Amino acid sequence: MARGVNKAIIVGTLGQDPEIRYTANGGAVANISVATNESWRDKATGEAQERTEWHRIVMFGKLAEIAQQYLKKGSQAYFEGRIQTRKWQDQQGNDKYSTEIVANEMQMLGGRAGGGGGAPMDSGGPSQGQSKPAPKDTAPMDDGFDDIPF
Amino acid sequence: MGRGINKAVIVGTLGNDPEIKYAANGNAVVNVSVATNESWKDRDTGQAQERTEWHRIVMFGKLGEIAQQYLKKGSQAYFEGRIRTNKWQDADGNDRYSTQIVANEMQMLGRKADNERAG
Numbered sequence: 001m002a003r004g005v006n007k008a009i010i011v012g013t014l015g016q017d018p019e020i021r022y023t024a025n026g027g028a029v030a031n032i033s034v035a036t037n038e039s040w041r042d043k044a045t046g047e048a049q050e051r052t053e054w055h056r057i058v059m060f061g062k063l064a065e066i067a068q069q070y071l072k073k074g075s076q077a078y079f080e081g082r083i084q085t086r087k088w089q090d091q092q093g094n095d096k097y098s099t100e101i102v103a104n105e106m107q108m109l110g111g112r113a114g115g116g117g118g119a120p121m122d123s124g125g126p127s128q129g130q131s132k133p134a135p136k137d138t139a140p141m142d143d144g145f146d147d148i149p150f
Numbered sequence: 151m152g153r154g155i156n157k158a159v160i161v162g163t164l165g166n167d168p169e170i171k172y173a174a175n176g177n178a179v180v181n182v183s184v185a186t187n188e189s190w191k192d193r194d195t196g197q198a199q200e201r202t203e204w205h206r207i208v209m210f211g212k213l214g215e216i217a218q219q220y221l222k223k224g225s226q227a228y229f230e231g232r233i234r235t236n237k238w239q240d241a242d243g244n245d246r247y248s249t250q251i252v253a254n255e256m257q258m259l260g261r262k263a264d265n266e267r268a269g
Contacts, residue, residue, distance in 0.1 A: 004162040004186035006203055008233060011155035036154035038232070053156055053234060082188070083158060083233070084203060085249070099235070099249035 006082045008101045010055050011109065012036040014075045020068040030064035032057050032071065034079065056100040057081070067106055076110035079103040156232040158251045160205050161259065162186040164225045170218040180214035182207050182221065184229065206250040207231070217256055226260035229253040 012034040020030045034057055039050045057079050059067050071077060081103035088096050162184040171179045184207050189200045207229050209217050221227055231253035240246050 006186040009157040036156040
């Protein structure tokens with residue numbers, strides 16, 4: 001049987017600076033929270049309504065490093081990836097589930113104000129050839145999911 | 151600033167028959183659980199690995215009724231919608247969050263035999 005399709009596309013605004021961590025093998029893991037808004041008119045009252053949806057997005061490896069380097073709180077960006085729900089246990093041993101988007105594509109959007117440190121940004125995104133020393137002295141961690149706010 | 155884009159596309163297999171409920175105003179609310187699989191080769195061992203992802207999908211109104219009528223456990227279908235996380239409290243009063251996809255488009259896929267024809 002076919003494997004199916006599991007795809008999410010988010011264009012939104014970062015609620016905080018990216019948090020980057022490194023796994024024991026040196027791989028980067030970046031977590032961000034991205035807001036999208038939906039608005040509608042209440043059928044009964046005619047009043048404008050708005051709801052903000054927060055998406056947890058995780059990126060790995062080179063993409064995580066690029067995100068950490070170029071995105072910050074308030075940045076607008078496009079993300080594409082798959083939806084993943086993980087089961088974990090809280091301190092009392094209760095099963096909990098948290099859903100996030102594992103992005104495999106990211107593009108920066110919007111004003112330069114969203115970019116970090118005055119680095120020039122071309123619309124095509126940062127070049128993949130850029131290299132940045134990968135810190136190896138960070139404390140090892142299992143998978144970067146130890147403090148889920150959800 | 152733009153409102154942004156919040157879109158999910160799922161093509162998968164139903165794990166259960168659709169469950170239909172009706173809101174106080176008579177609108178249908180239908181929940182389905184849909185599986186997608188991803189597979190990869192373990193880098194160290196070379197062994198094939200597989201993981202099933204379950205997606206909670208909800209449909210409202212006419213679309214919900216169509217889903218309930220034509221889809222059943224094992225059906226393959228395409229869903230398109232937005233991701234939504236709801237906050238709720240468990241019996242101990244702790245905050246819990248659950249994420250689902252609110253579909254606004256659905257298409258049945260696969261062989262005719264997979265989808266029960268009503269009439």
